[in-house]
Amino acid sequence: MQSVGQQLIIAAIPGIPLLTFLALVLFGRLLQENAQYVAILGITISLVFSVFTLLSVAGIFGGGGGPISFAVNWIDLGPGGSFPMGIYIDGLAAMMIVVVCFVSLMIQLYSGGFMADDARFGWYYAVINLFTASMLGLVLAPNFIELYIFWELVGLCSYLLIGHWSERPKATLAAKKAFIVTRVGDMALFVSIIIFWRETGTTSFSGISQAAQAGFMGDSLLTTALILVFIGACGKSAQFPLHVWLPDAMEGPTPVSALIHAATMVAAGVYLVARTYDIFVQSPTAMLVVAYIGGFTALMAATMALVKKDIKRVIAYSTISQLGYMMMALGVGAFSGGLFHLYNHAFFKALLFLGAGAVIYAMNSYNLTEMGGLRRRMPITFWTMVIAGLSLSGIFPLSGFWSKDAILAGAFDEHFYVLYGMGLLTVLFTAFYIFRAIFMAFTGEPRSEAARVAVDPPGIMTIPMVILAVLSVVSGWIGIPKDFGMPLGGVFESFVAPSNFAQRELAIKAPTFDYVLGGISLIMALAGIGLAYVLFVRRPNFARTLMGRLVRPRAFLDRGWYIDALYEVVFVRSVKRIGILVREFDWRILSGLLVGGFGHGVFRSGDRLKTLQSGGVQTYALFFLLGVLVIGVIVGADTLLMMVALIAVVIIAIVAWGVRL
């Protein structure tokens, strides 16, 4: 049951940040630094409303629980098709809106410090709020068209925020790259939507799912459409081969990176697959594609993170890798495991970026080789980063341990042993690269003057970090497998399970805890941390010599397996070349030779040119008038005709007046 009041409250969740956006666009410069208070007040209300909604959906508060949905007409063509705009909230969506609002609030608090000196402070907050509103709209969408609308708006906001410091050419290029690469995915998503529409006559998720179950779509067409949906998800969630935009996106302000990587944008792709999971499970081939692309991306990105010198890029590759885990989980059928990781990842990844931002804020440098010894100068940053790092690595009993274990156990239980092995190797790499970065930044001797004088940032920035650190430990405790015997065990999985699931039994199995599997992944994580400790704390000299020896493999990893370079040659340059070719064709051949030649042939002499310019048109107009009159005389003039003639005379008089010039 739902009342109008409840609908208003739900509509206000994305509505308030949208209003904040409008208000700040119009009055941002007037408000100056007060813009942040407007924004923070708005997002806090949205957060309260979304918690309220979550409790309603869970049945804890108001009504008996269960999904909430309502819609209005957006475009209605009657039998020609109708496209409603609406809201559908089940457990999955409710969980997401709380996470999005919460992370957005943390980032907006933190930005008050980090962005304090920015010339376009109000605009920054405006776009952050549009970003949040778009992501919320995306999460709440019950159909593909509405999702696509917000999906594109999310892309737009990331473009604006990555390119926020637009006077830096690198930032503008990175923003452009992010938008175009994700647009490749968007096009695939759009084509999938039109395929679904043509075959099933609907764009709603539940309608397509039912139609697909009823056999409206052939198997191969269904698989094609689902793979296109997944390509769309790959664009947003930075999965191979569309992952190349994300590392460059680090050109944006660090809080933006936190927002993009934790709750908005990259989560959208995983969410899309989860939202349409009951369609995906009907095509085993599409599921396999999701699983293997995810598993491959997880491992690939983890290797790239091993050697990065830029602290933000280490974390950026880590995001690609962790998103790969989530996709893999969805692909192998560990539905709740993948979403559980999405949820936990939001907190510790936001924290990692905010910590990196604190270091950058203190040192004005991204370069790990210029850091060192920051532990004593920045204790809060250090300890919160360690907690986030441990959680990312999957150390018991922090949140990351539980969700990562759910994914690996899911892969193992479904007999995807290759994927399980890749996932396990990724655990080792993950623990290694994140603690390599932490050790390089925080231990040893300061390697630059800036590192010697760095201090923890002000409270407005550390408070969100501390809150996120607490969550990085405890957020996972609501998803501990039931058989582990914890009080809140299994809450998460039963909550996010889609209520309209077609083949629930097939796709969703209650995760069980296996001490052997859990132990193995814990050992791998500890091994990674240990290796990083040995190389970067105990024997830094040895690490340096080792690196010196391994120039080629290091360059291979550092350049991202040369995938970017390949794209540069294959796509960027060839498209530019085609562009120039087509432009020249248009100028010289089509316009110059064909049409120009024709024109020159007719008006070669200047005299005749002049006649045509003025006299010609006059003559033409005069003939036109004469024609009208002649026809009138022949047919027999009546009042109407006289009026027409009069109008014609007036027009011709005015034209003649102009022609005289």
Next chain:
Amino acid sequence: MITTITIFIPLLGAVLMLLLPDEERLVRYAALGVAAVPLLLTVYIYFAFGSNLGASALSQDFNWIASLNIGYRVGLDGLGFGMFFLSALLVLIAIVASWDVHRNLRQYLAMLFVAEVGMLGVFAAQDLVLFYVFFEITLIPMYLLVGIWGDENRRPAAIKFFIYTFMGSTIMLTGFLAFGILAKSFSMDALTAGGSLGRTAQIAIAAPILFGLLIKVPAVPFHSWLLDVYVSSPTSTNVVLSGILPKLGTYGIIRIAIPLLPQGVEPFLPYIAIFGVINIIYGAFVAFMQPDLKALVAYSSIATLGFILLGAASGNALGLNGAVFGQVAHGLYSALLFILVGIIAARTGTRRISELGGLVGRMPWVGGLLALGALAAMGLPGLAVFASEFMSVMGGYTTFPVQGVLASLGIIFSAVYLLHMLARTIFGPIKNPAYEEITDAGPVEMAAVVPLAVLLVVLGFAPELLVSIQRPAVELILSAVGG
């Protein structure tokens, strides 16, 4: 009667321009005052008759040449209303945006008013000959606006424009005449579904009509008149030239060719869809490497028109609604971009993309709105163009899957060339130290662009405002095609 009054009020404006003394302020205010009247009348029509455009208060039917059954027949329907409104709006905005015209201002505005008569008339004409007459009335003033007030390259540009489109409309006229004489009427009502003509006759008549209309759109490769004339025009002429004139072509296809000659057009539809795809892809590629900002916008306009062609060819409710809606959306965004390009060129003294850069820091409103216009052109949801493009492509795909998928490539290509443009014009470092001094848009300039931007957003979020009006008319087309 209201429709007739709306159509001919601009003629009074033109006469008024003839009589007024040569005083710039007075002339401008008088022109604004007159141009506001048709706009207010269309707004009144929207609210008073929106659900019933067929009302007798809006239509008139006088026999003009009885022996040939040619009549002065005007009336509004859902297909023409959007453009009828947009013509009134864009002429008003063009007058606001005529700040770069000082020489012979009265004549300039008089020409604009005469062109408005033609434009309003085209979208209200219910008779083939009347349609043709109004169609041609737009041509001469546009030719003069470019040929007299354009830049140094104006003369060859204007002549090319005139000859090319005049040739197109003459070819179209032969089709009209054959149609009317064979079917014994020029009334569009009487001619619905081919009058009494058989399939072969319909095909023979449809071919010249479609050819003439495709030149007007223009469909690639008949577009080469467009570039020179767009680039040479003064800003305010661009507004009308890009906002309204191409729609004379698309509107003719949707309003005349398809419902009046359904069997004749049917074999051509796949090719119209292909023309649409070519426009989308070719326009984007030529725009990508354009050195001139205005030329880039011109090609972007060609690309976006491709979606309208695709939707029109689809022959289903979704695609046709997308096409009809797209005409208005296209007019809004292209007018917006051309005005902004005019402002930028006036401030910086150049339109060369390579010489611009970093403008958004100095002129946040102009830069921001340029970005908005570019985003509209790339079909960003939330802006009106998206609503039309997704309907056009979905409808197009339903009938012609291959063309539909190829048109979707426009999603990527448009982003590539438009973001490339934004990165080099408004973003990046300021390339020319002189740009440190330039100022943002003033109140008059804002008055010209803000209504367009607002309408893009409003129609993007609430397309039903227009779709609800055009839907019954589209259903009539479909019944003509089906029957």
